[in-house]
Amino acid sequence: MTREPREIEIKSRADTLKPRPWPVTPPPSREEVAKVYAKRKAEEFGKWCEDNLWFQDSWSKPEALQGVRILEVGLWRLGHKFAASLLAELGAEVIKVEPPEGDPMRKLTPFGREEYMLADSETGELCGLEFIHEMRNKYSITLNLETPEGQKLYKGLAARADIIIEEYPPGYMDERGIGYRQLSKINPRLIYCWIGILGQWGPMKDRVSKFGQWMLEPFAQAACSYIHNTGYPEDFMPRGSGGDPTRSGVWLCDYVAGEQAAVNILAALYYREEKSGRGQFIEVTGAEAMMDILDFDIAWYGFNESIKARTGSWDPNLNQYAWNPCKDGYMMIGGQTDRLWYRIGMCIERDLPQFGRLIHEDPFLKEVAARNALQALIKTYTLTAMWLRDTNRVEAEEKLLEYDIAAGPLLYIDEVCEFPHFKYRPWVYTIEDEHYGTLLYAVPPQAFQMRTPARVKWLGRPLGKDNPEIYQKYFGIGPRMQEVLKEKGVI
The missing domain is CATH 3.40.50.10540 (Crotonobetainyl-coa:carnitine coa-transferase; domain 1)
Structure with missing residues (x-):
């Protein structure tokens, strides 16, 4: 996403940057989203959720x-x-x-x-x-x-x-x-x-x-x-x-x-x-x-005195459950089951035949437990990075979703603020503050309560x-x- 230069305005005590307009593009309309519900055969439930959790209706509801x-x-x-x-x-x-x-x-x-x-x-x-x-x-x-x-x-x-x-x-x-x-x-x-x-x-x-x-x-x-x-x-x-x-x-x-x-x-x-x-x-x-929230670290130490080592973004429990560098950023790919892992391999193999040969040559990769060993992780992620290096996030996501694989791009904060889904619900919103002007903020997660939603007044x-x-x-x-x-x- 391009980042537009910001005009500088000189004030008496400090050089204050003008806030970036938001949203740059409008969120999807309710009619557009209704088509998504219809495509996924969730028209009735999707409409019920919106009718009961719609953010703009929260101001008329009581506070818990x-x-x-x-x-x-x-x-x-x-x-x-x-x-x-x-x-x-x-x-x-x-x-x-x-x-x-x-x-x-x-x-x-x-x-x-x-x-x-x-x-x-x-x-x-x-x-x-x-x-x-x-x-x-x-x-x-x-x-x-x-x-x-x-x-x-x-x-x-x-x-x-x-x-x-x-x-x-x-x-x-x-x-x-x-x-x-x-x-x-x-x-x-x-x-x-x-x-x-x-x-x-x-x-x-x-x-x-x-x-x-x-x-x-x-x-x-x-x-x-x-x-x-x-x-x-x-x-x-x-x-x-x-x-x-x-x-x-x-x-x-x-x-x-x-x-x-x-x-x-x-x-x-x-x-x-x-x-x-x-x-x-x-x-x-x-x-x-x-x-x-340290996962199983304490239980693992108590089990056999293991001290969990640093593994970067790699998950010690799963092969293919991490972000991977690509042409314009990073992609998160999840292969936490055999079904998903093989689908990832099939997707990558279309463009990079080496991935298929790797699975054929290394029998350990065919088993969930064996392919979590360090050498197996290195093989898998090396080829995944080779596949992604000439692919941007949009292209990679489209290819992976064709195989029903859990995948998504790592978003920069400007992309988060302009992401259609986050603007529609919304996850980010603006408020006209009497002291500080127009401010962009994250909508509280408690805002999506049916009867007593949270809200930001100032x-x-x-x-x-x-x-x-x-x-x-x-x-x-x-x-x-x-x-x-x-x-x-x-x-």
Whole structure:
């Protein structure tokens, strides 16, 4: 896909790139998609799904967590932000509590470039895209938790809250008299979720470094062996250029921990409402959340002390279950059964007869277990790459689908945003934000619920935007008293 040059517009504080128009091409019409249903003999069910899950109808439906109040407190990290975002999308009232100077993540931007930040339309205050993305449906207030007056106001908010999601260093809130032990006495129904890396207790608990910051997300990836088994072994690469482990390009542990935190919180909310009438304390760590999705690695070690090695994109269980380089990118091909594997061979053999000869000459390739050996993987993927090197993704997909093979291209992010299927459902969408203009975002996966779908009402929030409303609503503190508190450094 061609990438059009972007016009540069000079602003007072930064060179701001104009957003790319979206969509470049319109999504398919419902009439066009109806023909697909008809072709696949799924007219009735396809129409039923659309009638009940159509995204544009979600705004007229109720919200599952309407009336639930949540406080979100923490700096830098994404776990608490993501957990709170998921619940905010489901209708909870989420108040993001920041220090008067703001969460440092507001200033996080690729390569430190201010032109990749967005300016508030009213104040011109710059904010990073990461922070804006995780302020979905949230209110922003400022509050200095280091001051007695700030701690008193925080206790007042906690007394009215259903849930607190916190990600400060272990014991930080407790030392100030505003942790779960103290707040649960004020509000016994409070559900309190702390998110971290290794935990608040135990010999390797999260700890503060001499530079004043607590352990960050990559330490979780390192601690659970996720980094160790991600990447290529030395044998697969030219000497000196391979063998190193690779961490995820996104803050994966924080996101997985945030998802697990949201699940824990919803379970605790159900238990409180239906069983006990009381809240509880929850701890979620990034390392443990990742260990829960490490496939069979732990069980394999327990079985015979095996330590799963790095295999790049190759799956140690299956031959032909990986992405392969092709003329214009990469293709994912799945051959997880004998039927599929032989179909892949038949497809490739049309253009590359060597593949058929390979199967005939090597009897081990005829059996699922035997063809997963390293030498068999090397033979298979070498010939697959030879076949794909002069074939683009569209051509390769068409050829593979003729044989009913599980296959698909690896998409770049611009292709994801313009992919007809993703635009139609949609998986990506735009929102007209009152502070930051037109923004493209990923539609929440909870949006496709029949009766209580999630939705994004706004993205981003200037620092302290909701101080007037929240302090008036919960404490009756008007504008004049708020100015006094501001001058004193409390808010």
